[in-house]
Amino acid sequence: MSRTLLISDLHLHPGAPAVTEGFLRWLDERAQGADALYILGDFFEAWIGDDLLDHADQDPTGNAELALTVARALRSLADGGTAIYLMHGNRDFLLGSRFASAIGAKLLSDPAVLNLGGAPVLLMHGDSLCTRDKAYMAFREQARHPDWQAQVLSMPLADRQMLAAALRQQSGEATSNKAESIMDVTPEEVLSVMRDYGVRTLIHGHTHRPAQHDFELDGEPAQRIVLGDWQADQGWEVLVEGNGRPELRCFSL
Ligand code: LP5
Ligand code: MN
Secondary structure (H helix, E strand, O other), X not given: OOEEEEEOOOOEOOOOHHHHHHHHHHHHHHHOOOOEEEEOOOXXXXXXXXXXXXXXXXXXXXXXXXXXXXXXXXXXXXXXXXXXXXXXXXXXXXXXXXXXHHOOXXXXXXXXXXEEOOEEEEXXXXXXXXXXXHHHHHHHHHHOOHHHHHHHHOOOHXXXXXXXXXXXXXXXXXXHOOOOOOOOOOHXXXXXXXXXXXXXXXXXXXXXXXEEEEEEEOOEEEEEEXXXXXXXXXXXXXXXXXXOOOEEEXXXX
């Protein structure tokens, strides 16, 4: 029976080695032998450019070493026959084709349609669904602009580390002053994007509010599955076996 796994929001970083170790174990124990693995964004806590991979020996932050370790493990999964797909999140939108090919993955656009057992399923990171968060939507537009990205990627790595830290701090201050409802998906936006893509199932992450929401879309049953963020002691996956329905699962790491 075919097996497809979807994960998101691991937020891997050197300061949380237990999550990295848990992920490496999960790869061995759960992902090994799967037909496909979809990583739906925020795989890394912050990604400042693929050229970081060249500078592991001069990277005091440990980010480069972490990326190389994870890349090796994913590469071996891909070599074993698992198709890996990587989508950008709002923390790692600078992940590029170089990292993707290092791990043997394909970069996925957001949104992407996946055919699961004959039914189309929409995959997203989820940040673009939070349309009531006007300040974030403005930031997103800027940060996803090719000119801004080219300019940022031309900066020295150390300057990029500082910029990423400054943006993280700004974001932390901004989010602590935002209403919880603003930082969740906009219900009408969910319906609208599902209609646009003609799907009855949407799977995304980003909000860190894992759940399966069942509802009606134009008179038909529909579902929105939200993946959770990984912690030192717990991770989340969506598992699809054969022609079965996607199943949200929480497990200890
Ligand atoms: O990420 P999180 O969970 O804190 O909040 C998100 C939204 N914030 C972001 C911003 C990222 O955290 C920034 C970090 C990116 C790391 C990689 C950067 C690589 C590029 C640079 C280096 C090469 O996505 C947050 C949402 C929240 O999710 C919920 O959906 O609300 O949105 C914001 O916080 C946006 C703010 O409201 C407005 C942004 C202010 C930025 C202003 C720029 C100032 C420049 C300062 C630098 C000198
Ligand atoms: Mn996110």
